[in-house]
Amino acid sequence: MAAIKTLKDIPSLTQLYRQGILRASNHDDLPAPNQEFNDKVCTLRYDITKLEVDAIVNAANTRMLGGGGVDGAIHSAAGPGLLEECKTLGGCETGLAKVTKAYDLPSKKVIHAVGPIYRAKEADNAERALRGCYKSALQLAVEHNCKSIAFCAISTGIYGYPNESAGKTAIREVRKFLSQPEGQKLDKVIFCNFLEKDIHVYAKILP
Numbered sequence: 001m002a003a004i005k006t007l008k009d010i011p012s013l014t015q016l017y018r019q020g021i022l023r024a025s026n027h028d029d030l031p032a033p034n035q036e037f038n039d040k041v042c043t044l045r046y047d048i049t050k051l052e053v054d055a056i057v058n059a060a061n062t063r064m065l066g067g068g069g070v071d072g073a074i075h076s077a078a079g080p081g082l083l084e085e086c087k088t089l090g091g092c093e094t095g096l097a098k099v100t101k102a103y104d105l106p107s108k109k110v111i112h113a114v115g116p117i118y119r120a121k122e123a124d125n126a127e128r129a130l131r132g133c134y135k136s137a138l139q140l141a142v143e144h145n146c147k148s149i150a151f152c153a154i155s156t157g158i159y160g161y162p163n164e165s166a167g168k169t170a171i172r173e174v175r176k177f178l179s180q181p182e183g184q185k186l187d188k189v190i191f192c193n194f195l196e197k198d199i200h201v202y203a204k205i206l207p
Helices: 014-018 035-040 069-080 080-087 120-143 163-178 181-185 196-205
Strands: 040-047 055-060 097-099 109-114 148-151 188-193
Touching: 014 035, 014 040, 035 040, 035 163, 035 181, 040 196, 055 069, 055 120, 069 080, 080 181, 097 120, 120 148, 120 163, 120 181, 163 181, 163 188, 163 196, 188 196
Parallel strands: 040 188, 055 109, 055 148, 148 188
Antiparallel strands: 097 109
8 A cells, every 4th residue: 555645755847857867858839947847846656645735636527426547546535525525516517627625535625627538530629628627726726725736647548638648738737827826826736647658758748
């Protein structure tokens, strides 16, 4: 069983670059490297249900009643109270997010973001919805006085969103939010991935 990991144990991009674990990327379609961004953004491979942070982001479905993958793992670790609260929220539209207590999880809040089901012929709509997930989740974190937030790789599982495209969208939206006055209220934004393919994607594209 994985141990609970606190913020001090989660490396920032700055630390990972200094240790030689990450190397500078060269993607014209991504933001240029920025020291403030690198100090605030973190990435690691871990079980998101074991992170002692202010908020973790669940890859939820529109009904918000649990499911497979990360969604099922979060509901299982949180205990029945999470499902009971979710039942009172009336679901959530794709591209948006809602917040609940975290119950038995070490985090303080769970932000349930409903990502899009990816279809190549509707790729623009999917990207718009995925951007909405990150923007909505970050805004809710600030509204609920959260200083740290951890994201899973939304929509890249059974919803079929291409991993690299999803990662780039996540990075752009996080960078955009951190550049705004509201973003200054966040101390840490964590990309917490569990699958090796997602780890490789973020290592490849993080600026």
